[in-house]
Amino acid sequence: MASSVGFHPCFLVASILSYYVIGLLATAHNVPQAQLTLHKDQHLMKASIGTPPVDIYGTPDTGSNLVWTQCLPCDACFKQVHPMFDSKKSSTYHEISCQSEECRILLDEATCSPQNICNYKTGYATGLSKGVWAKEKVTISSTSGQAVSFDIAFGCAHNTSGFLYEGHATGIIGLGAGPSSFVSQIGSKRFSYCLVPYGTDPSITSKISFGNGSEVVGDGVVSTPYVGGDQYYLTLEGISVGDTYVPFNSSGKVSKGNICMDSGSPPLTLPPDFYDRLVVEVKKQISLDPIKNDTLLGTRLCYRTEITNENGPILTVHFEGANVELKPIQTFNRPVKEYEYYCFAITNIANTKLDFKDGAGVYGSNVQANFLIGYDWETKMVSFKPTDCTKL
Numbered sequence: 001m002a003s004s005v006g007f008h009p010c011f012l013v014a015s016i017l018s019y020y021v022i023g024l025l026a027t028a029h030n031v032p033q034a035q036l037t038l039h040k041d042q043h044l045m046k047a048s049i050g051t052p053p054v055d056i057y058g059t060p061d062t063g064s065n066l067v068w069t070q071c072l073p074c075d076a077c078f079k080q081v082h083p084m085f086d087s088k089k090s091s092t093y094h095e096i097s098c099q100s101e102e103c104r105i106l107l108d109e110a111t112c113s114p115q116n117i118c119n120y121k122t123g124y125a126t127g128l129s130k131g132v133w134a135k136e137k138v139t140i141s142s143t144s145g146q147a148v149s150f151d152i153a154f155g156c157a158h159n160t161s162g163f164l165y166e167g168h169a170t171g172i173i174g175l176g177a178g179p180s181s182f183v184s185q186i187g188s189k190r191f192s193y194c195l196v197p198y199g200t201d202p203s204i205t206s207k208i209s210f211g212n213g214s215e216v217v218g219d220g221v222v223s224t225p226y227v228g229g230d231q232y233y234l235t236l237e238g239i240s241v242g243d244t245y246v247p248f249n250s251s252g253k254v255s256k257g258n259i260c261m262d263s264g265s266p267p268l269t270l271p272p273d274f275y276d277r278l279v280v281e282v283k284k285q286i287s288l289d290p291i292k293n294d295t296l297l298g299t300r301l302c303y304r305t306e307i308t309n310e311n312g313p314i315l316t317v318h319f320e321g322a323n324v325e326l327k328p329i330q331t332f333n334r335p336v337k338e339y340e341y342y343c344f345a346i347t348n349i350a351n352t353k354l355d356f357k358d359g360a361g362v363y364g365s366n367v368q369a370n371f372l373i374g375y376d377w378e379t380k381m382v383s384f385k386p387t388d389c390t391k392l
Contacts, residue, residue: 044060
């Protein structure tokens with residue numbers, strides 16, 4: 001999930017600090033695992049927090065690191081349908097002091113209250129979250145069905161102004177490579193997830209897995225290296241539309257780490273020059289007439305007929321050492337449910353609120369759907385395996 005205020009970690013690579021990991025992963029025969037659901041265009045990871053446990057539903061976000069959920073009392077907060085966490089009712093809730101190691105890992109996102117309590121503030125393109133930095137027991141499921149618990153530092157949010165979440169979300173679960181992320185704090189070196197496509201019924205769930213046993217292996221797997229400290233920047237060389245190759249840069253030169261894996265932002269977002277050249281080629285290969293002069297759609301490429309494998313091109317994303325095929329179910333969607341409009345789901349970063357690093361793009365959740373995607377911190381690789389995520 002990307003930032004409009006210049007300090008979202010997907011676009012600022014911070015140095016990783018040493019950190020004392022809390023929690024111990026189970027064996028490969030009992031892999032920690034959580035349920036993923038899709039509501040509107042937002043994927044949500046289910047966990048529970050506190051004693052007694054309260055269910056939370058956070059956006060699993062590879063573009064950021066902090067874990068936070070809305071807490072009572074909550075001022076200027078988005079509405080949620082699930083009960084809000086009340087720290088006063090949990091016997092395992094502990095606020096973190098300003099001098100602790102857990103507070104220092106927040107870097108410039110930490111402030112100190114007059115009571116010497118560590119507070120946090122972090123910004124995203126969609127809003128601002130601030131509150132108390134605390135330690136708490138967090139529980140998820142596992143492949144054996146047995147619950148697995150960890151003690152982690154998290155943000156107890158009392159103000160979440162600007163977020164446009166609708167109902168089911170309670171916060172964000174950061175999956176970046178920084179010391180404050182969920183992955184770091186549970187002691188994992190790898191994780192994988194499978195996101196269902198945009199428009200899937202919310203009753204259909206998929207999974208996210210952590211640690212040994214979460215590796216992405218088998219037929220059809222392709223892997224590409226990532227660079228960056230706290231995030232996962234891949235190197236995108238170009239995209240083929242059918243058999244026509246469109247390079248990332250007209251010059252042919254490509255910078256390492258020019259696109260950020262961001263499961264918290266829906267679209268694949270590209271720099272203006274690359275986006276413009278890509279759209280020209282997509283239009284050429286669709287024989288239908290696009291919608292013109294519609295104020296609701298702006299400059300988006302849209303059609304009144306659904307784009308399918310029969311009338312739309314396959315897009316092949318060429319990462320360094322890995323080719324990933326995207327079908328129309330991943331590259332076209334219906335942005336306005338009330339209308340039979342089918343629009344190109346890849347966007348121009350110039351038309352967004354994203355603050356990007358050196359012309360980098362964002363590889364969002366829409367194009368990650370229907371792939372089992374694995375992140376391995378030891379090999380510094382991201383792997384993709386074509387998978388029907390609705391069948392997991």
